Amino acid sequence: MSIAITTQFICFTVLSLVILIGALGVVLLESIVYSAFLLGGVFMSVAGLYLLLNASFVAAAQVLVYVGAVNVLIIFAIMLVNKKEDLKPINDIKSRRIISTTICLTLLSLLIRVDLTNVWSLSSPQNSIGEESTIRIGEHLFSDYLLPFEVASVLLLMAMIGAIVLARRDVMSKDISTGLPVDQELIEKKAEPLLTNKN
């Protein structure tokens, strides 16, 4: 084995182990903050796998979107609402666990089937595009994947408008979660300059 291949193999093993152990930690750890930070580590390792596959643009996009945006948002949400309270015990925890395990195993078997049936090897090593992938991705986004791309942007716009409506309480007279009338006093008042108009 040449040095390059050995390095690749070591990187692949380490990244896969980090992904597996980290993902298990995300699910099994009691502390939600640790889970959120571990999730960031898993996202980073997935980006590392993309790098090993010569897809550097996808790797950078993975870091930017999943670590830089999604994970930061998750941690933000946890820290803003982090109340020190015990979770309520759930009555039918056993049946819920059985159902979720079944669903996960079904998904896993689906993935394994995809893995076994798909032809992974390239017809020739010259077919790997490497650095050119950025251009190819752009071409695809503006030709055959144009509709999914635009639909995704509409989806994001909807999410944004929804978030604005939820955050700006003066749009609605009733609180959405509790149904009580909104205390209009709490909504932003017009700022009064501190130094003027004072006798």
Add this chain to the structure above:
Amino acid sequence: MEYGLDLEYSFNEFLKGFGLSSEIAHIIWLPLPMLLVLVAAVVGVLVTVWLERKISAAAQQRIGPEYAGALGVLQPIADGLKLLVKEDIIPAKADGILFTAGPILVLVPVILSWLIVPFGQNLLISNVGIGIFLWIALSSIQPIGLLMSGYASNNKYSLLGGLRAAAQSISYEIPLALSVLAIVLMTNSLSTIDIVNQQSGAGILSWNIWRQPVGFIVFWICALAECERLPFDLPEAEEELVAGYQTEYAGMKFALFYLGSYINLILSALLVSILYLGGWGFPIPVELIAKFLNLPINAPFIQVFTASIGIVMTVLKAYLLVFIAILLRWTTPRVRIDQLLDLGWKFLLPISLANLLITAGLKLAFPQFFGG
């Protein structure tokens, strides 16, 4: 445009002369540029710290450090040594693992971003195809480290500081990326080498600052905000938050934050000079000088001259920007958090979007000036 010194090739040839295989030579070569850049970054920090002390003293009509070496040049080294030998304290109720991992997560992406900073045609660690996008992606990891250290300190000032830092860095990343996108649009490439080469046509006249004045200002404001420099240093805001997310940190862990923020400042200055001020380009094109001296562009003398001029120009431009940043720090008051977010979301974001749109339009209208 493939000229300039190729040190890697020469080094590998030199080692092959001793009968080593090219793979071994490559492995021996690999750590050298990384070490060199790391040393350059740390020395750059020492210089910046000294400049900061001296310029702040001048701005306040003081003398500044005076006794440690001539003009106090050894003061930053003394500062560093002091931080090195200080006791490393982890507060009793803090979360030990996250408390330690926070500063590392803040520093490592910044140092990794030096991968793409070119000091000459071949004088960079790696000319990766995604170039400047790598920096944008890496700098988005930083907020996680800030949130982590803010949370792990178990202190309300730290938590507030961490949340503020993350909010600030997320909101200013978007106009930053959009103004970089306008440059990329003109260059047709993400690589920093191509971005500089595209500006090297006519010396100072072809620098991007003339074609992207709005982008330049937006980028500089956002870079200052990302570095938490003074008009935007709310996360640390001594008067309100003690020291923000750094409150509980001492010794080497504090030094990592300190180092990180200064390396980030230098990196931002370098990137501004690469994106807008022609990178390693001399105000007068080197080809003209070579023609004036009647020397071919490939002559060894011209090669060495070009390489050294390149390094000097890059560093000079970057330090000019660092000087402006320091001057801004000691002469401007801090903005409020609502002003900060207003500026980011309601002013810089629309401006940079319009800039991107106008650049695209101009590129279609005048392809010879705006990169066809």
